Amino acid sequence: MLFANAPARAEIDPGDLTLTVTPERNGNADPFSREMVLLRIRGVYRQPILLEEVIQPSLANFSWTQLGRDTWSKTRLPDGQVAIAFDRVVAIFPHHAGDFTIEPFLHRLTVNDGGVRKVVDVPSPPVQLSVANWTKPVGGPDAKEPWWLPAREVTITDSWSPDPETVKIGESTRRIVTLEAHGMVAEGLPPRPVMRTRGILTFAGPVTRETIITPTGPIARATYQWDVRPAIAEVIPLDAIIIPWFDTVSRTLREAEIPARQIGGGLPDREEDAKPITPASPLVVVGAALAAFGLGLALVGFGAPTRSRARLDRATRRALVLAAAAGDATAFRARLAPVLQGAPDLARAWRADPAIAAGLDALDGTLYGRGSVTAPDLTDLARRLGRPVRAAAPTGTDRGRLADLDGRA
Structure with a gap:
């Protein structure tokens, strides 16, 4: 009974069942710590598959997330035969620099071999992956300041309600900043920025984080919130907030900016200045028109003769x-x-x-x-x-x- 339950090896020709794991490096360069690397797992099988199960290695030195569901399709081999293709994409994030070996993934398949169901284990070759040390004088994964943010793209949206320039003493406005980073998970985004300046009171709201899974990698999104109230009756400048990040495509340090704004100063100080212009009385308009017409007649009829x-x-x-x-x-x-x-x-x-x-x-x-x-x-x-x-x-x-x-x- 013990041997009957153990996986059996079918007599299958070499190359009939293959599984490969290919790391996709950004910019074809060794990644840095916490930078995303895509593992593209692909199996090509000549025989019909009845059941399957992917056994993943521990990935002890990495965080990881699977991007979407597995896909199955038909593919044509170089010899013209049609085979079954299996694809899975896993995003991994190395914890620290060093040389690592990604142990084999194992695809356990149940196949029909001459009318007999057989279980076959198809391993992938091990993959060597080097994670580089940061050698530049500023930034990097190990620096406490600024926050290490490796991403393919970073976008910032800034919204206020109501407009901060219209707010006066005793009133408040809510600021919501959304930060999105392509190629990261939400846990890798920085904490809420510090927004502080003379003359305002700020009340920090909750921070929400989410990870959006896409076929090209995860998108991390964080939403920061503040309630802002002016404490003085002056125009208060609010400086821009710079968020450094590492562009994993161009392999350069870049900066994203939460834009500068102004608190107060957008409305007239006196109420009468904000009132709409009162239209003139119809009698006044008619009188002015008649006076202008009479003046024109006087200039034409009694003025000094001129030549055009x-x-x-x-x-x-x-x-x-x-x-x-x-x-x-x-x-x-x-x-x-x-x-x-x-x-x-x-x-x-x-x-x-x-x-x-x-x-x-x-x-x-x-x-x-x-x-x-x-x-x-x-x-x-x-x-x-x-x-x-x-x-x-x-x-x-x-x-x-x-x-x-x-x-x-």
Whole structure:
């Protein structure tokens, strides 16, 4: 009876049942103490499995947690045959530095071997794992300050209710800070930070911790809570709180920050400043409108007679300046032609200015060969043309010297 109950070894070809354990090191580097290492356990079995049981070694120098359930699937082998694949992921956290041997995992399988149920133990090869010593001058797993926080990613969320800037003496606000670290369990997160400054009273609330299991590793979450009450009627600055952590991907020390805030000072000090603006009386509005209308009539009807001023638009002024800077008389004249035809007020004003009229004559003489003339100073002409001018009164049939520039015979 004793031998009948003992596990029997089936006559199975080597390689039919294999179990491997592969450590996944962050950054392909030796981990430090309390840094997560993933053990990927994989079995590949050619024979049908009736029952199974994984016997895990003690892992005496590690803390560990299994990530999710075991998975079974079909896989195709290099020789084309289809086999059964078994996968399990375990996260381990070494307690201290040193060289360690992870003893074999054992997969106890019940198989059907030619119609006979047989129990077969499939061990994995032992795995050597080195845990490195911290050699940098600051931080590290053994330092008392700051807290050792090795993680793939650290995020902080900060919320207040109500907004701290609106709180006055005798009132309180609640601050809740949530710290999340990817690649850690909740027990590895730091204790509640100290939040203390002059002029406020703080009442620390409970700390809640939880570990969220994901296929890529655990996510540790801690929630810290304070009730804050100002004790003085002044604006109280609350400094930022720095939380150092070790980035296990880039293998560098980094910092996360609980942001700085301000207590008080966000609302007006006097109640009348916070009151909404009272709308003006309709009678006042109508009276003001009539007064403005009357003033406008007085300025138009009885004011000193003025003459309107005309000016080239900004785009045309800029185009003339650019053409003058480039010495391009053709572009200068082409840009000016539509203005002379479409803005009679400007054309009359320029005709009345001897300097501008002479410059335009010289420009046309240069372009169209009207005798031997000196080329105009385009920069000076552009400056004169860009000035606002008083619109000259129409002169009837007087065409003047710029008639040809208007495009009329």
